[in-house]
Amino acid sequence: MIVIDAVTKRYPDGTTAVDRLTLEIPDGSITVLVGLSGCGKTTTLRMINRMVEPTEGRILLDGADVREAPVNALRRSMGYVIQHAGLFPHRTVIDNIATVPRLLGWDKHRARERARELMERVGLDASFAGRYPYQLSGGQQQRVGVARALAADPPVLLMDEPFSAVDPIVRKGLQDELLRIQADLGKTVVFVTHDIDEAIKLGDMVAVLREGGRLAQYAPPARLLSAPADAFVEDFLGVDRGIRHLSFFGTEGLELTAEPIVTEDATAEQVRAATLPEIPYVLVTDAEGRPRGWADALDRATGGDGELLPYGHAFTVGRDSLRAALDAAVLSPTGWAVAVDEQGRAVGVAAQEAVAAAIRSAHTAGVLR
């Protein structure tokens, strides 16, 4: 556990970057420091590996003050990822990744072996090993940056706005990758960002900092959305808090109706049997059961072959949140959301009303995530 204990950082010119900040960062989870520029989030992160020394207060790593350890040994025990990756342009990808193991005295062969392992872990093809950073895209460079930070298997990973310089689609990929790696490795990650959506997506705990380096709120993201501590946090979270909050509710309790689903080659008889009184449509699937679109039930039942209405998108039962289910229901022209299983086969449909009921019962049960 990392304990930030009443830490203050004042610069000689009188500005206070961090003001009596106290945080307990739990092991094996992602803690995000989020705030506007100038809120001291990066300074806080840099105080953990002593790139910046605090003016007052102390930082404890597993109970010991970080100032007790030799500074470079401390830094080698913490992976460090920064915005533009900061890859060494004169070294190949594999040698970049092997930097800290080599520093720790591993022999070249073992360090490279380890580097190759990490390339695979962060989703980089082995053919990149001999390339130089200038030959990589921004997203690939950042993957190398993460691999380099993980190379010596440090228990702590410090990430300073690692994904802010890449475009949104690549950023989403990198975020998913990080969550996947974290699920495997369970590092203690401290992650700095100015993007509240990124904080909510990645964080097990989120610390919102305000101007002048003061803590505004420290809570799990769902709690942040449902109960912001004050107007500042509320404003920072932005609009649609309710909708975004639904991301933390699963779809397990959602009532699905499996009745109005027919295959493309269904007979008029089968369509009639599948039609429910409360819905004038049936969901048509292909032979494998994957949804294709909505059909007018009456038309199909009388042998008609009218065009299919689009169903928008489906949500995956058990994996997707209520937010996805609600969105699917709102997007669908019939007002019914399509549920699929992990293989993409339609397993049922849910009316907007059913989603609303699920939200209501989730609230009363107080289920968070």
Added chain:
Amino acid sequence: MNIFGFAQQFFDAPGRWSGADGIPTRLLEHVQYSALALLIALVIALPVGLVTGHTGRGGNALAVLATAARALPSFGLLVLLTILMGLGLTPVMVPLVALAVPPILVTTYEAMRGVDPSLVDAARGMGLPWWRVLGQVELPVALPLILSGIRSGAIQIVSTATIAAYVSFGGLGRYIVDGLSQVDYAKVVGGAVLVAALALATLGFFWLLGRVLVSPGVRRSR
């Protein structure tokens, strides 16, 4: 007769390729003086440039020093020191070293300052001690520019070492100075051709050095 004719006459002259005034001897002398001067200049300028560039302090002082050193006329200094100290190595080395120090010092400083600060940040954050940050990160990245500074210092030394012949020193300048006083124009042109060739060879040497020392990752990303 044009300069090509003079040059041919010079190179065809008997005894040109051997003896105390032969081309190999003069060339070796020239290379020796130049290499010694460059070595002294490197010993002075490189550490100062690397450390000031690494810490980022003293840039203004360096700029003033460089301007002042550049304004010093090397030829005048050479003659003055020879008059004051008599013929010897010191009066020749001082102007040559003074000539090469500013370009090496200033480009090394600028090259180190020009290294992307995020690289240094990443290196420090990974726990590299300052001397490894300097030697393993900043230096390799700044190397192409540093080499260009050393190259320009070396070329100025080779060029100015020619003039040292005026104060009865050896080297390729001997042919030019002797030729001028003996009104032997072939000798003058021949000497000039050799000096120009040596300067170009120096250029080529540094190009090769760059190919060998500079990482392809740095060379190509520029």
Added chain:
Amino acid sequence: MSHGGFFEVPSDLQNTWWGLVSWQLQLTLVPVLCGLVIALPIALLCRRFGWIYPPVLGVATVFYAVPSLALFVFLIDWFGESDLTVEIPLTLYTLVVLVPAIVDGMRSVSAETRAAAEAMGFGTLRRYVQVELPIAVPAVFAGLRVATVSSVSLVSVGMLIGNEGALGNLLSDALNYHRPLLAWDAVISIAVIGVLLDALLVLARRLLTPWARKATAK
């Protein structure tokens, strides 16, 4: 003192100290100005047709490497032992320093500024001359300073080719008659001229680029 004071020039040079100074200035400034005048169109061409820049840069590097004395010697064949023999190589050196300085200065103009100028309807040539060139002025002056100060110093080498070295001519008398004062005179006068010209160029740049004053004051 038997050999006269600091400003007294031996009679064999057939000149006064002021005469030598003005000759030194002429041998320095004529090449620098010619170099500037020739460098501008070459730089604009390099900017307009990017592909000619690398070869031009290569030729420039090679020329810069050739020692001044060698160039002086080659030119004696055509121009004899005259001012032109000294001025032409110095012009070449100025060119070699200025062309890359101007081109790199113009290239460093930010893409936003360039796009804004384009959007306002500047043609290519007009954009070069009215937008990029003024922004490149500090870089041009940095080049001019190097070229000028080096030229002041190189002029004295002209002494070797038939006393064409202005203040440098004092050096041969200093050595021949063993009069250190004359050598001091040459070294100090040349260094002072170099520093003064450099200071003038710094001043001129400040007047020409009021927008950069804050940045250079740092």
